[in-house]
Amino acid sequence: MLKTAFSIPFWQEQMPNFNLHRDSMIDAVYEFRDLFPQGEYKSNHAGYQSPKNLHHNQKFQSLFDFINLVAVESARQINLDGNIVLSEAWANIHDSRQCMNHMHIHGGVFSGCFYLKVPNKAGRILFSNPGLNPMWQGLGLVKQPNQYTAESTHYLPPEGTLILWPSYVPHGVETNDTDEARITIAFNFYRE
Numbered sequence: 001m002l003k004t005a006f007s008i009p010f011w012q013e014q015m016p017n018f019n020l021h022r023d024s025m026i027d028a029v030y031e032f033r034d035l036f037p038q039g040e041y042k043s044n045h046a047g048y049q050s051p052k053n054l055h056h057n058q059k060f061q062s063l064f065d066f067i068n069l070v071a072v073e074s075a076r077q078i079n080l081d082g083n084i085v086l087s088e089a090w091a092n093i094h095d096s097r098q099c100m101n102h103m104h105i106h107g108g109v110f111s112g113c114f115y116l117k118v119p120n121k122a123g124r125i126l127f128s129n130p131g132l133n134p135m136w137q138g139l140g141l142v143k144q145p146n147q148y149t150a151e152s153t154h155y156l157p158p159e160g161t162l163i164l165w166p167s168y169v170p171h172g173v174e175t176n177d178t179d180e181a182r183i184t185i186a187f188n189f190y191r192e
Helices: 018-035 058-077 138-141
Strands: 011-014 084-094 101-103 111-116 125-128 152-155 161-166 171-173 184-191
Touching: 011 058, 018 058, 018 084, 018 111, 018 184, 058 084, 058 111, 058 161, 058 184
Parallel strands: none
Antiparallel strands: 011 161, 084 184, 101 171, 111 161, 111 184, 125 152, 125 171
């Protein structure tokens, strides 16, 4: 009998009334970039990453209210005891064919990404399986990867979608394969 000892939870939710907020949030991201043109460079390559204080900007209040609701419910679903708080959030703009994010992890409890503008072929988010050791010889025997044997998985969610995951999961973003901007809002929750 096959049993599963460990599992990695992921949550995906569509923001209610997203179309009412989309254009104003996109404009607000560009306004934020104009205020902080230098940006930050962590895992991103050739793209723009804003300072991590975007969650204090009132123009994103409806988005962060939604993100908070999803995170609190997600914590409840996996029986986390204690309070979590949205401690940092930033905008990512990938506006050329060189833009991507290297594999990395975040600290905290939950990390996530909200898809504000997603052109076709704009680069998928990749998740690496933290429970799979590349020294395992079984990898060479895998005919069709599945939930037990996949080294990674990827998503390109539609606009208005939130993805949330435990912060220990390694992730990155493929190269943007279009000249249109891909805009996401990334964030971290820490224990209070």
